[in-house]
Amino acid sequence: QQQVKQSPQSLIVQKGGISIINCAYENTAFDYFPWYQQFPGKGPALLIAIRPDVSEKKEGRFTISFNKSAKQFSLHIMDSQPGDSATYFCAAAAPGNQFYFGTGTSLTVIP
């Protein structure tokens, strides 16, 4: 059973556009929701993370929107750049428990 469901599987965006990736979860014990960026041949790197006591967190061009009642969260990449082309994973974790990762979204930003 997939603990975290991620969509879309792939995304193509024009340079300067907004990239949006969505995730949903069921376990209400989750209290930490990170997003990871992974380039080919590299390990995932933490991009931004949020806890359920806030509805939005912004770091530069990256924003997480969190909807606790709907059990959904999303990553918005503003002014998308070709260098943002990578695979993005959402994840969720509860205290003392393991991380559950989404299946990933392959983002391609076209110049």
Add this chain to the structure above:
Amino acid sequence: EAGVVQSPRYKIIEKKQPVAFWCNPISGHNTLYWYRQNLGQGPELLIRYENEEAVDDSQLPKDRFSAERLKGVDSTLKIQPAELGDSAVYLCASSLEPAVAYEQYFGPGTRLTVT
């Protein structure tokens, strides 16, 4: 500061052969994770260590996989014998105590191909 170091980066073996992967976590990180990442999928936890103790190995296929973390620093993950379905990227990650900090730092991974 050096990141998580893994070796080898690539390994090709025939099925039924043994293989081992090594991980050196970030200095001071007492929690270490081994993940398996299949092509087109997110990482899946195999085992988590807090210091020398394996605190979560529920997803580790214990009939063929084993792991150790001597002295609470470096760790080795072993597969014996390897099967075709073990082809994947094996990722190591480390973090401070999980109860207070969730940030995990991943190594580059070892890409295993079993033929």
